[in-house]
Amino acid sequence: MTTAWTAVAKVGQLVAGDVVPVTAFGRELVLGRDGDRYFAVQRQCVHRGGDLSEGIVSRGYIICPNHGWRFSTATGRQAEASEYCLASYPVRVVGDVIEVGIATQETT
Numbered sequence: 417m418t419t420a421w422t423a424v425a426k427v428g429q430l431v432a433g434d435v436v437p438v439t440a441f442g443r444e445l446v447l448g449r450d451g452d453r454y455f456a457v458q459r460q461c462v463h464r465g466g467d468l469s470e471g472i473v474s475r476g477y478i479i480c481p482n483h484g485w486r487f488s489t490a491t492g493r494q495a496e497a498s499e500y501c502l503a504s505y506p507v508r509v510v511g512d513v514i515e516v517g518i519a520t521q522e523t524t
């Protein structure tokens with residue numbers, strides 16, 4: 417397994433607490449900033465499809481605007497019921513570019 421990376425934003429576009437919609441690898445995601453840490457998770461809430469790009473970031477969680485479910489910005493797990501989890505993606509900063517990664521199968 418390797419990780420493919422793609423640029424989704426520039427450093428400075430997000431301040432702490434921001435969450436914005438991005439598209440990476442043909443998937444609708446949200447990129448957020450929790451304090452000094454960036455995170456990326458699927459855009460659609462696993463409860464009833466709420467748009468997490470309209471959510472807020474607070475105390476280590478992204479909070480869905482529809483019914484208030486809270487998901488860890490570190491793991492994507494729902495705070496109260498661990499069986500609910502958002503797909504989460506690694507994020508890295510290269511120079512002034514924020515990149516999101518996805519695991520890929522290596523072909524030989």
Ligand code: FES
Nearest residue numbers: 461463464466480
């Ligand atoms: S749709 Fe997200 S909490 Fe209900």
